[in-house]
Amino acid sequence: MTALRHLMRDPVAAFGLLIVVFAVFVATFAQWLAPFPDDAFESNIMQRLRPPSAEFLFGTDNLGRDIFSRVILGTRSALLVALAVVLAAMLIGVPVGLIAGWRDGWLSEGLMRFTDVFLAVPQLILALALGQLLAPGIFTAMVALALTYWPFFARTVFAETRRLRGALFVDALAGIGAHPARILFLHVLPNAAPAVLVRATIGMGFTILTAAILGFLGVGATPPTPDWGLAVSEARQHLPDAWWFATFPGLAILLLVLGFNLLGDGLRDAADPRLRRSRH
Amino acid sequence: MLAYIARRIALALPALFGLVVLTFILSRVIPGDPAATLAGDAATPAQIADIRARYGLDRPIMEQAWVHMRQVLSGDLGNSIFSGRPVSEDIARRLPATLELTFVALLLATCLGIPLGLLAALNHNGPIDHLVRVLSVGGLAMASFWLAIMLQLQFSMEWDLLPLRGRMDVPLGLPPRVTGFLLIDSLLAGRGDMFVDAARHLVLPAVTLALPGLATIARFTRSGVLEALQKDYVLYARAAGYGRFRLATIYVLRNAITVTVTQIGLLFGALISGAVAIEAVFDWPGLGTYAVQAILSADYKALLAVTLVVGVIYAAVNVLVDVAQALIDPRVALQ
Numbered sequence: 001m002t003a004l005r006h007l008m009r010d011p012v013a014a015f016g017l018l019i020v021v022f023a024v025f026v027a028t029f030a031q032w033l034a035p036f037p038d039d040a041f042e043s044n045i046m047q048r049l050r051p052p053s054a055e056f057l058f059g060t061d062n063l064g065r066d067i068f069s070r071v072i073l074g075t076r077s078a079l080l081v082a083l084a085v086v087l088a089a090m091l092i093g094v095p096v097g098l099i100a101g102w103r104d105g106w107l108s109e110g111l112m113r114f115t116d117v118f119l120a121v122p123q124l125i126l127a128l129a130l131g132q133l134l135a136p137g138i139f140t141a142m143v144a145l146a147l148t149y150w151p152f153f154a155r156t157v158f159a160e161t162r163r164l165r166g167a168l169f170v171d172a173l174a175g176i177g178a179h180p181a182r183i184l185f186l187h188v189l190p191n192a193a194p195a196v197l198v199r200a201t202i203g204m205g206f207t208i209l210t211a212a213i214l215g216f217l218g219v220g221a222t223p224p225t226p227d228w229g230l231a232v233s234e235a236r237q238h239l240p241d242a243w244w245f246a247t248f249p250g251l252a253i254l255l256l257v258l259g260f261n262l263l264g265d266g267l268r269d270a271a272d273p274r275l276r277r278s279r280h
Numbered sequence: 281m282l283a284y285i286a287r288r289i290a291l292a293l294p295a296l297f298g299l300v301v302l303t304f305i306l307s308r309v310i311p312g313d314p315a316a317t318l319a320g321d322a323a324t325p326a327q328i329a330d331i332r333a334r335y336g337l338d339r340p341i342m343e344q345a346w347v348h349m350r351q352v353l354s355g356d357l358g359n360s361i362f363s364g365r366p367v368s369e370d371i372a373r374r375l376p377a378t379l380e381l382t383f384v385a386l387l388l389a390t391c392l393g394i395p396l397g398l399l400a401a402l403n404h405n406g407p408i409d410h411l412v413r414v415l416s417v418g419g420l421a422m423a424s425f426w427l428a429i430m431l432q433l434q435f436s437m438e439w440d441l442l443p444l445r446g447r448m449d450v451p452l453g454l455p456p457r458v459t460g461f462l463l464i465d466s467l468l469a470g471r472g473d474m475f476v477d478a479a480r481h482l483v484l485p486a487v488t489l490a491l492p493g494l495a496t497i498a499r500f501t502r503s504g505v506l507e508a509l510q511k512d513y514v515l516y517a518r519a520a521g522y523g524r525f526r527l528a529t530i531y532v533l534r535n536a537i538t539v540t541v542t543q544i545g546l547l548f549g550a551l552i553s554g555a556v557a558i559e560a561v562f563d564w565p566g567l568g569t570y571a572v573q574a575i576l577s578a579d580y581k582a583l584l585a586v587t588l589v590v591g592v593i594y595a596a597v598n599v600l601v602d603v604a605q606a607l608i609d610p611r612v613a614l615q
Contacts, residue, residue, distance in 0.1 A: 012413075117298030121591040122553030125571070129587045132575045133306055209423055213557050216425045217572055232426050236561075239429070240437035250426030258421040265417075 006270040013266020019259025027076040034069035041224050049242045059244035070226040071252045082207040086200050088146035093153025098184050101161025115151045123148040131219040141220040156199045160192035194271035205260030212253050228253050288602050292595045299591045303584045304348045357585040362577040367585040376460025378566030382551045384486040389493030397501025419495030428488040428561040443481050445563035485562045493547045500543045504536030538609045545601025549594040
């Protein structure tokens with residue numbers, strides 16, 4: 001709770017939280033907020049590429065669909081994709097980090113070297129390779145992103161577990177005969193939670209950005225899904241005339257990623273002001 | 281120091297070995313039957329069996345892994361399914377374009393990022409500081425392909441100031457290939473017009489690619505300098521009458537810069553992968569467009585080779601960064 005109060009005192013982080021809360025609201029009620037909710041899948045070729053107006057706030061796209069509606073509808077998939085990816089990455093990375101951090105010897109060494117392999121290539125390249133080999137589509141893009149992001153959780157939890165392993169309360173628990181699994185999951189993990197939360201928040205921003213790149217390159221969401229990255233890619237053929245087509249979906253990406261990044265920075269400061277600011 | 285370098289290289293090897301194994305698993309296990317893929321849709325079972333025998337796909341999996349390892353180590357990355365040429369040849373031809381773009385972007389990010397970070401720290405909580413913070417946060421949140429398109433829209437389409445795509449105007453031709461870096465090759469050929477044209481083509485892609493890097497470098501320099509300014513020796517030096525500027529640029533910056541150097545190295549990897557989307561927007565004939573083409577034509581050999589090459593570059597740069605860090609701050613090598 002003190003961390004939350006600290007967070008709210010930091011205006012920049014509070015702004016980030018505001019953006020994220022707003023995006024969650026928009027995603028939840030997208031169906032009601034969008035003026036033309038049917039434009040997710042229906043085209044209306046008669047009114048294609050109209051500039052922004054009172055009726056179509058952000059203009060219309062090459063199939064006559066309202067871009068404002070599609071940006072709103074795209075919020076939901078952007079958030080859901082990122083959330084699923086981050087949770088899946090967490091499910092792989094956290095146990096690996098816990099076990100590698102707790103144990104010594106070949107198991108720990110082996111797990112961390114295995115982690116290094118996935119860190120040996122930039123995530124986007126690995127995600128592209130994986131996404132392609134698994135047959136392109138939003139689901140494989142998600143699998144690829146989760147498979148490339150878990151090492152960051154493993155690293156974070158590994159460092160935290162190593163730090164906590166020598167703590168007095170861990171010795172005390174071991175002394176009264178607590179099972180290692182109990183110590184790890186009920187006592188070490190909650191203490192590592194702030195670091196995991198910070199990593200997850202930054203991971204949300206990072207994943208939204210990478211998923212957009214995959215969509216843009218044609219290995220992510222497929223038409224006619226209202227996806228921001230895909231929309232920018234579709235817009236390229238209609239430049240420079242239909243500037244609004246490419247502009248607004250990109251602005252939506254910028255705003256949402258900005259929200260998560262600001263929130264992540266603020267959480268990091270709130271959780272531990274001594275932590276160095278770094279990002280992945 | 282030599283022992284440190286050797287140890288650092290030894291540490292990078294297991295990850296590279298793992299990467300080769302990973303690419304092998306990806307190429308053999310996931311895409312179903314590679315022989316059937318190679319043979320095409322209309323192939324008869326006999327043709328598929330023929331291909332399987334020719335490429336050694338009928339061998340035991342461990343033997344295939346061993347062959348794959350030997351091929352990779354001897355620089356043989358296989359033939360592109362799409363172009364039919366050896367993948368290593370394709371990559372060698374395209375790598376300089378990506379490296380030139382990446383180097384220029386990195387140079388831009390470093391030369392602007394460090395002074396900006398320093399200025400922000402010296403102006404802590406002042407207007408410059410806030411401006412740099414907004415810039416660095418925004419720079420990291422922007423989708424590079426979108427920024428690239430926005431810049432194209434404004435500078436190429438609207439104002440017609442800079443070229444829209446490619447590395448050089450077609451009528452000019454290309455300078456004789458020496459390094460593959462057009463900026464250097466055009467100078468070697470004594471063609472000033474080509475140099476200017478190559479530089480003009482570089483502006484938009486390099487700026488786009490540099491922005492997230494610039495943001496990161498400015499952030500780390502800022503926090504490093506802020507931390508260093510708290511140190512006792514700074515207080516002492518100020519008491520001894522050193523000017524603020526001299527103190528900051530000579531004493532504080534060197535102490536603060538180690539973290540930034542690490543970041544510059546990590547950025548190199550980020551920039552190479554960031555180049556993929558940017559190259560696609562600017563039709564830049566580099567590794568990124570090659571990877572995208574490979575994706576579109578399901579050329580998994582080419583894609584895995586790109587993954588491997590980028591992995592090797594990445595590992596090499598990481599080693600170089602650690603060595604550079606040890607040179608700036610000898611304490612690192614002793615840890």
